[in-house]
Amino acid sequence: MSELDKGSIILNEAKVLLVGNGRSGKTSLRVKLENVHAPMPAEDATTLGVDIVTLPCERDFQLHLWDFGGQSVQYYAHQFFLTKNSLYVLLSNEAKEDRNFSYWLNIIELLGGDSKVLVVQNERLGHFDPISNEAGIRERFGNVVNPFHRLDLSKADGDHRKAFVALRDAILLHARQLPHVGTKQPKSWVDVREALARVASGNEKRQYVRWEEFERLCREAGVTNPLTMKDYAALFTHLGNCLHFPGDDMLCDYVFLRPQWVMEALYALLHHPVVIKGQGEFTAMQAREIWSGGEYRGMHDKLIRLLLNFHLCYRMKEEGRFVVPQRRPSVGSAYPWPEREQAEASVVVYDYAFMPQGLLTRLTCRLHEKIETLPGGAQQVWKEAVVFVISPLGGKGAGARALVREAFEGDRPEASRIEILVAGEKRTELLNRIVEELDEVHESARYANLRVQKLVPCCCEACARQPFFFDFKYLCDLLGDGESQERCQKSRKMVDIRAVLYHTGIPTPLKKLCDEARALVSDNREREALDLLRKRAPDDRRVLMLLSEERRLSDEFIMGATGREDLSVGENSLRYRLLRLLDEMGRA
Incomplete structure (x- = not known):
């Protein structure tokens, strides 16, 4: 019996991500969505990491609001939390130059897929300067919703209430239109998620459970299949309910119950004066001092492992020392390159x-x-x-x-x-x-x-100092089409494609494929090597002939038409011809 057959519910919730530069009004919007009459956040208030709140709406609909920090040092970790199948609200503060506005549009396009984007221009300090290329932005980014919203969030319950209501209604409208809203989900999935939420919000305010406890919570919800348990953990991670890293031999034993806590812990270290003063270097002991609260007890090595997993830092050769590259000083113009x-x-x-x-x-x-x-x-x-x-x-x-x-x-x-x-x-x-x-x-x-x-x-004489650059893929495609030369757009002379690639030293995709196939042959896996070549060159007669020969040898041995000695002779001959073919193809 499938989990859906045991009972289902209608998924009636959506993830809304509030993004933009620092002090663009993300936290102000979140606060006003929760309570339009609430006071505005302090001018110097800054979100480190992410604040996540759940906003109940009419007809049992829920919005999960993710308020992201906008400081540049936090941008890198966004790739782990900006997701598809979400609604994005991009805020811009026109009271100051917002050079990274296009950055957000592009990063949402890369990580959010077809997710819709509502653009909000937040007027501050009486300044308002509409974005001049609104039509061009909508033409370039098809997921940007028309129209843009313009208001002063500090006046959301006063002079700009009408504009605020229009923005709130637009958020609800597009959130309800997300593909997953209204779909059936197993009731057990909801039961497990609610059980995790109870653990996280209990008296102990736990930040994680061990995998064994997660399995127990699943069994209590009627889930007994280990694969289903892993699927639930993966789905919770995708939706941002929790975090699980099955590919890490240490972190796989833990389910982190609050992504917000994880991000706050990581950014507490990244923004700490010790790390900044140390120009990105810190020790394991310093990390323990930064993470000194009771909620971090026993988790210091796991949090460092998260930093390593996210490639936010690396381990130095000296025991217990780490480096955050983004906190290193700028190299300036003095590159160490004689x-x-x-x-x-x-x-x-x-x-x-x-x-x-x-x-x-x-x-x-x-x-x-x-x-x-x-x-x-x-x-x-x-x-x-x-x-x-x-x-x-x-x-x-x-x-x-x-x-x-x-x-x-x-x-x-x-x-x-x-x-x-x-x-x-x-x-x-x-x-x-x-x-x-x-x-x-x-x-x-x-x-x-x-x-x-x-x-x-290019490697021609005219390109000795300031060369013209070829597209590597284009040159490889030309070789695949049987071409041997291409024109340098600086000297306007034809140059040998193989000479350009040889001078650079990067192997062509075909050569890399041949190297992979050669490794399989050295491991006595000729059939796999031939299958690999056939995927790349399905019509190559040489590959097809060797595949036919390999099958004939195998079939005759299985049917008893040839003995093991004759099979060995045939396999050696096949291996020799295959290696010669790989050499020939690799030079092409």
Whole structure:
């Protein structure tokens, strides 16, 4: 019997995320939605992390209001809490320049999918300057709702009450139209969620339960299937009811009952004077002192593990020391990159139509073991740049050094590029590792429709100092179409595509595929290697012939037509021809 067959309820609630820069009016809107006559928050009030409140509405409908902090150091963690199937309310304070307004529209598009966005211009201090390109914004971002809302939230119960009521009604209207509202959910799912809420709000104000207790609460609600329990935990995490990390060998044993508490704990450390004064460095003992309240007892190592999991910090080689890259000082203009290395460097540029904040932070944390450390112990890592190295064994022999930095393009006000410069005999090895990790950051960050080009420099004589950059994917596609040359738009001469790619050192997708297949062959998994090749080249006669040969050998052995010795001879021949094919395809 399915959980729905045991009983169901109609889901009648929605998640509303209030976003925008600091002091744009997010908390003011939340307060007024709760009680229009409530006093306005203090001018210096700042949300650290997120405040979450549940707002009962008519006809048993509920709004879960998420009031996010707008400070830039908090932007990176938004990717874990900005979700699809939600309603976004983007507030702008026109009393001061709001340069990050477009940032919010773009990050919602990446993380929120098709979620609707209500734009609210909050008049403050008697100043009101309507957004001039409203039509252009709606044309570019199809999820932005027309019209924009303009009001002074401090006058929501007075002169601007009509505008406030219109905004409140619009929030309710679009929240009710979310796809999940009105759908059937298992009653047991609701029972488990309510049981977790009772534990969180009880006398002890518990912030977490161990997984064994979560399983017990599920069984008390009639859920006995372990897979269903995991599904419920995953759904609670997606909706923001709790947090569970099944992929971490320490955190998988805990279900955090209040995401708000988790974020408050993390930001208490990120904003603490000890971390700021230490330029991003802190010790495990300092973290214990920052998290000194009773609710943190026994959880210090788990909270640090969360910081590591979120790639908000990394562990130094010295025991018990950590670094928050976003709290490091700016590198300024004095990049530690000598002219000699500049001349011989391989270069790759990632160019973003919109670059989410935190990409370089994640890359830095993922590759922290390769950060260059100077003789005095100082690490070559800054807020917007980092130096990675492959050190030669024993200080002698081949090595490599890479500078990775955020960069600006044209007159765009925010960083829109990540530049990778690598020099040294092992630069290809180091470059490929950095590129693989950055590509993985893109894939693992839940970004939908991330528009990014991987650019590689031309290697013709005219491009020796200031090269023209080709789109890497476009060059690979040309090779796949049988083309061997492409025109450099600086010299206007044809250049050899393979020479450009060889000079850069990044393997083509086909070469990477061949390397994966070769690893399978070395593990005596020829059939899997051939299946992998067929997915990439379904019409390649050479692959199809080898697949047919592999099946024939297997079928004849199963039917008893050939013995084990003949099978071994046939498999060795097949393996030899497959490896030759992989060499041939990898050079293409």
